[in-house]
Amino acid sequence: MSTxxxxxxxxxxxxxxxxxRTVFLDNLSHKVTPAVIKMALGQxxxxxxxxxxxxxxxxxNIPQCALVEMEDAKQAxxxxxxxxxxxxMMSGMPRPIRARRARAEMFADRPAPPDRKIEVRWVDPSDPDFQVAKKLKEMVVRHQAETLALVKLQLEEEEKLAMQQAELLKSNFKKFEMIENIMQDGAASCLARHYGVKLADE
Structure with a gap:
């Protein structure tokens, strides 16, 4: 028994x-993956x-929180x-990620504390605690509906942002591609001579 x-x-x-040595990350984007977190926190x-x-x-299935275990408590x-x-920020999302110390209750696989007895009891409907539990249940249902509405709005906003970022990336790529083509076909040298400007590679 003692063993x-x-x-x-x-x-x-x-x-x-x-x-x-574990950090609790909150306010993550649903686009963030374990590989993104490892790369971001690798520094x-x-x-x-x-x-x-x-x-x-x-x-x-869009978890917005994560438990990140580091090698030691100093890194955490x-x-x-x-x-x-x-x-x-991760993945270019506009929401700054929050970090705080992890707590034992956050782990689904936490072991039972030794030397602590867990007491479970049924609450009778006439018990004052029953009414408290009933009010808490109603409040949870209301909060769930509010949370769902906020999440839907957040997903729509992030989808718009992702489209804007993709369009911006495409336009920037086209600009750099155009500049590269001008530099390669000699048009830049002609323009530089015409305006009396020296190019860096000349």
Whole structure:
């Protein structure tokens, strides 16, 4: 029995260490992938694992939060400090990402704390706590409807932004392509001689 308790304590201590070196990222775009997060946070250290937290309050598979495990707690702290002081964006999205310390409750696979008993009980309808729970349930339903409306609006805005960025990228590419063609076919040299301007490669 004592061996099992010691193993449970050891497992929970390892989990607490994992929590200390994990960062909770919020306000992510639905276009962000684990590879994007690893590349963006690679400047702070080695990203060990990226785990998206599913949002069960909306009927879309677009997690906006993630738990990012770093190699050590120092790297995790530097990410939190940097993102607190400066806006940090991924994938060109206009929403600055928020970062804070992870908490044990955020992990779906967290082990049960040793030496702590969990008490579960049914609440009778005549119990005052039953009315509190009922009000909380109604409030959750209302908040879910509001959240869904906001998410729909956010998705529409991000789709518009993505189209604008794609159009801007295309127009910039055409401009650079036109300049490259002018430089290669000799038209630039003729214009430079005509206006008395020296080109950099001459």
């Amino acid at each position: 099992n308790t010691e193993e449970a304590r050891k497992a929970y201590a390892e989990f607490e260490e994992k929590v200390r 702070f250290g080695n990203v060990v694992n990226v785990e998206f937290i599913p949002n069960y309050t909306i009927p879309y 702290n530097s990410i939190i400090t940097e993102m607190t002081d400066f806006p940090f």
